[in-house]
Amino acid sequence: xxxxxxxxxxxxxxxxxxxxxxxxxxxxxxxxxxxxxxxxxxxxxxxxxxxxxxxxxxxxxxxxxxxxxxxxxxxxxxxxxxxxxxxxxxxxxxxxxxxxxxxxxxxxxxxxxxxxxxxxxxxxxxxxxxxxxxxxxxxxxxxxxxxxxxxxxxxxxxxxxxxxxxxxxxxxxxxxxxxxxxxxxxxxxxxxxxxxxxxxxxxxxxxxxxxxxxxxxxxxxxxxxxxxxxxxxxxxxxxxxxxxxxxxxxxxxxx
Amino acid sequence: xxxxxxxxxxxxxxxxxxxxxxxxxxxxxxxxxxxxxxxxxxxxxxxxxxxxxxxxxxxxxxxxxxxxxxxxxxxxxxxxxxxxxxxxxxxxxxxxxxxxxxxxxxxxxxxxxxxxxxxxxxxxxxxxxxxxxxxxxxxxxxxxxxxxxxxxxxxxxxxxxxxxxxxxxxxxxxxxxxxxxxxxxxxxxxxxxxxxxxxxxxxxxxxxxxxxxxxxxxxxxxxxxxxxxxxxxxxxxxxxxxxxxxxxxxxxxxxxxxxxxxxxxxxxxxxxxxxxxxxxxxxxxxxxxxxxxxxxxxxxxxxxxxxxxxxxxxxxxxxxxxxxxxxxxxxxxxxxxxxxxxxxxxxxxxxxxxxxxxxxxxxxxxxxxxxxxxxxxxx
Numbered sequence: 072x073x074x075x076x077x078x079x080x081x082x083x084x085x086x087x088x089x090x091x092x093x094x095x096x097x098x099x100x101x102x103x104x105x106x107x108x109x110x111x112x113x114x115x116x117x118x119x120x121x122x123x124x125x126x127x128x129x130x131x132x133x134x135x136x137x138x139x140x141x142x143x144x145x146x147x148x149x150x151x152x153x154x155x156x157x158x159x160x161x162x163x164x165x166x167x168x169x170x171x172x173x174x175x176x177x178x179x180x181x182x183x184x185x186x187x188x189x190x191x192x193x194x195x196x197x198x199x200x201x202x203x204x205x206x207x208x209x210x211x212x213x214x215x216x217x218x219x220x221x222x223x224x225x226x227x228x229x230x231x232x233x234x235x236x237x238x239x240x241x242x243x244x245x246x247x248x249x250x251x252x253x254x255x256x257x258x259x260x261x262x263x264x265x266x267x268x269x270x271x272x273x274x275x276x277x278x279x280x281x282x283x284x285x286x287x288x289x290x291x292x293x294x295x296x297x298x299x300x301x302x303x304x305x306x307x308x309x310x311x312x313x314x315x316x317x318x319x320x321x322x323x324x325x326x
Numbered sequence: 327x328x329x330x331x332x333x334x335x336x337x338x339x340x341x342x343x344x345x346x347x348x349x350x351x352x353x354x355x356x357x358x359x360x361x362x363x364x365x366x367x368x369x370x371x372x373x374x375x376x377x378x379x380x381x382x383x384x385x386x387x388x389x390x391x392x393x394x395x396x397x398x399x400x401x402x403x404x405x406x407x408x409x410x411x412x413x414x415x416x417x418x419x420x421x422x423x424x425x426x427x428x429x430x431x432x433x434x435x436x437x438x439x440x441x442x443x444x445x446x447x448x449x450x451x452x453x454x455x456x457x458x459x460x461x462x463x464x465x466x467x468x469x470x471x472x473x474x475x476x477x478x479x480x481x482x483x484x485x486x487x488x489x490x491x492x493x494x495x496x497x498x499x500x501x502x503x504x505x506x507x508x509x510x511x512x513x514x515x516x517x518x519x520x521x522x523x524x525x526x527x528x529x530x531x532x533x534x535x536x537x538x539x540x541x542x543x544x545x546x547x548x549x550x551x552x553x554x555x556x557x558x559x560x561x562x563x564x565x566x567x568x569x570x571x572x573x574x575x576x577x578x579x580x581x582x583x584x585x586x587x588x589x590x591x592x593x594x595x596x597x598x599x600x601x602x603x604x605x606x607x608x609x610x611x612x613x614x615x616x617x618x619x620x621x622x623x624x625x626x627x628x629x630x631x632x633x634x635x636x637x638x639x640x641x642x643x644x645x646x647x648x649x650x651x652x653x654x655x656x657x658x659x660x661x662x663x664x665x666x667x668x669x670x671x672x673x674x675x676x677x678x679x680x681x682x683x684x685x686x687x688x689x690x691x692x693x694x695x696x697x698x699x700x701x702x703x704x705x
Contacts, residue, residue, distance in 0.1 A: 125650050128642060149649035150658075158650075165647035169665025174701045178661060179651040187700055214665070215647075231651060 073140050073156060073238035075101040075124075075271060081134035082123045090131060093119045095296035097135070099273075101239055106265070106272040108282060108307065111293030112315040117275045118162060120293070121243040124273075125159040126152050139239065154183060156238030160228040160245050167215040172227065173197065175215045176234060183235050200233045204260045222253030229260040240264070241273045246281035258284030279311040294318045337588035337622050338560055339404035344395070346373065346413055349406035358405065361584040361616055363552055366523055367497055369443060370407045370471040378441025379417040380448070380470055387433050387458075389420050399449050399475040401503040404529075408501050411471040415447040421460055425453035425479065432459040432676070439468035446472025446500075450486065454479030454507065459486070459676065464500075466492030466520040471499040476514075480507040480534065484514075485675045491686060492520035494551050499525045506566070508534025515542040515674050517683050518553055519690055529558040532566045532595075542674060543572035543585075544667050546687055547613070550580035557602070558588045561595035570602035573670045575663055575687075579612035585635075586618045591628060599629040606637040607666050609659075609691075660693040664701065 080097040083090035093116040101107050111117045123130045124137055126149040137144040139155055147155060167175065176197060181187040188196070198208060204226045216224055225245055232240055242261070246254055262285060265272060274285060282290075282304070290306040291298045292315070299318050300306065339358075341348055351371050354364040381390045393415050403409040419437065423429055437446065450460055462474060478484045490498060498521045506512050510533075516526050530539045539559065547553045559568045574583050587602040606615035619633035640662065648658035664684060671680040681702055688698040 125646075127646055148655070149646060150652050150654050153650055153652035161647070161650075165641075165643045167644050167647065167662065167665055169668040170661050175648070175651075175661070177700065178657060178697070179648075179653055181700070182652040182654060182657065235651065 073103045073271060075157070075239045075273070076138045077124070077135070079135035080120075080123065080132065080137060082119065082130050082132045084119065084130055092133070093130075093296055094123060097297055099291065099298060101271040101273050103238065103271045104269045105289065106274060106285065106287045107289045107291060108274045108276060108287035109291045109293050109298070110276055110279070110307065110310055112319060113277065115293050116296040117293045118243050121159055121241045121273070121275055124157065124241060125149065150182065157241070158232055158235055158237035158239070159241045159243060160225075160232060162244040162247060164216045164224045164228055166217045168217055170215050171211065172213055172215055173211040176231065179231065180234060197234070200230055203233070203263065204230055205256050206230065221248035222250065225249055225253065225257050226260070229257050229264070233260060233264050236264070236268050237270060239271045239273070241275070243275045244277065246276055246278060254281065255284060261285055279307045282307050292318045337558065337590050337620055342402050342404055344402050344409060344412060346406065346409045349409055351406060358556065361554060361582070362525060363523060367407070367499065370410060370497070370499055373410055373414055374443060376441065376443070377414050378439055378444040379415065380419065380437050380439050380444045380446035380465065380472060381417055382419045382435045382437055385433070387421055387423055387429065388435055389422075391418050391420055392416065393418050393447060398447065399477065400505065401473065401475045403473075404501070407471050407499050408473060411445040411499070412447060412473065414445040415472060416445070417447070419446070419448045421448070421450040423452045423456045423458045425456060427453060427456045427458075429456075429458040432461050434461045434463065436463045437465045437470075439465045439470050441468065443469045444472075446470050448472065448474045450474065450476045450484075452478045452482045452484045455481045457483040460484065461487045461489065461679070464488065464490045464492075464498060466490060466496050466498065469497040474500060474502040476502065476504040478505065478507050478510040478512055481509045482507060483511045486512070486514045487674060487676070487679060488514075488516045488526065490516070490518045490520050490524060490526070494520055494549055495522050497521070497523045500527065502526065502528040504528065504530045504539065506530060506532045506537035506539050509536035511538045513540045513542070513673075513675050516545070516555065518543070518545040518555070519686060521553065522551060524551070524553045525556070526554070527556045527558070529560070530568060531560045532563040535564045535566065537563065537566040539566070539568045540673070541568070541570045542670050544670055544683060544687075545572070545574040545583060546690055547574065547576040547581045547583050548578040548690070550578060552582050554584035556584075556586040556588070559590070559600065561589070561591040561598045561600065564595055565597040566595065567599040569600070571670050571673070572604045573606070573667055574604075574615065575607040575609060575666060576613040576615055577609035581613040582616075583613075584616045586620070587633065588620045588622075589631070589633070590622045591624060591631065593624040596625060596627040597629050598631065601630070601632045603634045605666075607663065608637065608639045609663070657694065657697060660688060660691070660697060663691060664688065664698075
């Protein structure tokens with residue numbers, strides 16, 4: 072049982088004109104086995120929340136706390152956070168020229184597990200995980216994210232999730248840029264991971280589409296840097312029919 | 327830092343001569359010397375009776391003979407240091423592969439200088455329709471000025487590698503003139519990671535149509551090294567191709583690398599296909615990289631011509647991505663540097679040399695040899 076506890080989190084982005092506040096007091100608890108969908112309009116800061124938890128150097132936390140099972144996440148380096156059990160599936164995975172997927176994954180697994188996995192068992196493990204996501208084995212020879220289609224990038228993110236088995240998974244707009252087939256494959260891969268590990272999930276999305284495949288227990292509406300309303304899956308249906316309009320005006324009034 | 331500027335009116339050398347006095351002593355403001363710390367190499371601009379020979383061990387295709395100036399290849403010096411070296415080199419290291427011969431194993435030529443300062447003359451000649459790989463391992467324990475005169479017969483295929491690996495103490499001034507025969511193929515690579523002051527000047531010209539030249543380079547500089555590569559490709563014949571790809575990584579205050587890529591397409595060189603690229607990776611704020619691609623076209627009737635140059639710092643996004651997968655920063659940097667070089671090294675035409683050079687680069691950057699071998703294993 073793990074708990075990601077976010078309390079009154081304020082964070083700013085560093086720009087040439089100085090820091091600009093984006094997160095304005097986020098409080099959220101994600102336990103193992105539960106799936107929280109964070110939904111909000113463009114520019115609401117929901118992706119920033121994901122990056123701040125992962126430790127992207129572009130952002131600075133000005134107030135509040137993030138803990139994983141009581142441990143202070145914010146004092147950890149980016150790689151320490153990952154090894155502590157946090158995983159961020161990125162909306163825009165980064166190209167790393169000259170580094171093959173297989174080298175990348177094995178280096179990552181070595182770091183996560185504390186020792187290099189035996190080559191033979193590792194190759195088998197990787198092949199099975201790729202097959203489960205309907206990925207061509209040749210994929211392992213390509214350079215990380217270089218020339219990948221949108222669907223390939225997201226499958227690759229979920230492949231890493233399946234291999235690294237984090238305690239808490241954060242999915243940032245994993246559905247963006249996916250056609251229906253890719254969305255289904257990615258969602259099935261994620262659901263298999265969730266079922267196997269019982270991890271907690273923070274699912275960040277603009278659209279309700281992915282929620283047809285990955286069912287949330289809780290839905291939070293994220294506007295202007297904070298959560299303005301929380302509810303069950305039915306809240307997603309309201310967003311689907313009414314949009315964010317009501318919450319956006321409410322958010323502006325509040326700020 | 328990157329320097330880009332309009333090309334001079336003619337990129338090819340103005341003076342070509344065996345006579346030392348046909349070249350003035352450089353003062354450092356000349357285009358071809360403007361980056362070089364000229365005061366530190368002045369000894370190579372005057373004849374030096376104390377200078378030694380550069381030799382190699384004889385083997386199947388390698389002999390060392392006395393210099394015969396009347397029969398020292400078709401190449402003539404294009405600067406004063408080269409003229410001094412050619413006049414002063416007592417011995418010639420000769421690599422000869424006869425016509426219609428395929429040599430399976432690489433011909434490794436390990437150069438050795440006899441004195442503290444040496445004049446070298448190396449000749450590599452590949453007969454027509456032959457195929458060979460030649461690896462020249464330079465002697466970085468001593469100062470050397472010389473030429474690596476290379477001639478490839480019609481239809482022949484030469485893969486050649488110049489390796490400068492060793493202490494960062496010596497001066498190395500080298501011309502590497504290459505003549506590519508009709509329909510011949512040349513893949514010439516420089517790996518430069520040693521030497522205190524290095525000038526390596528590959529130049530390519532074509533003896534007939536249909537020739538293909540690929541010039542690859544990987545260089546690594548730190549601790550105040552000066553490493554300069556100047557490339558000249560002169561397209562004089564129709565339907566030839568040239569591809570130049572150089573990559574360098576550098577760090578440390580006072581470290582300076584220079585890459586100049588000159589490509590000239592003469593009026594008769596119709597159907598030319600040429601591309602040149604230099605990328606430099608700055609590992610810290612102290613080092614300086616100059617990168618100057620120049621392209622001169624005398625005909626528009628070509629297949630393609632392009633060039634690219636970029637010097638950048640470590641990409642923080644790449645580091646973030648790798649670290650977010652649990653990979654510690656030091657290992658992440660190692661992956662990125664290795665990845666930076668691996669594509670150019672994969673084109674050398676030898677997995678052995680690709681891995682050897684990658685391992686040496688990792689070692690030089692103080693990286694983890696265990697990770698390096700695990701990466702090779704997985705790859």
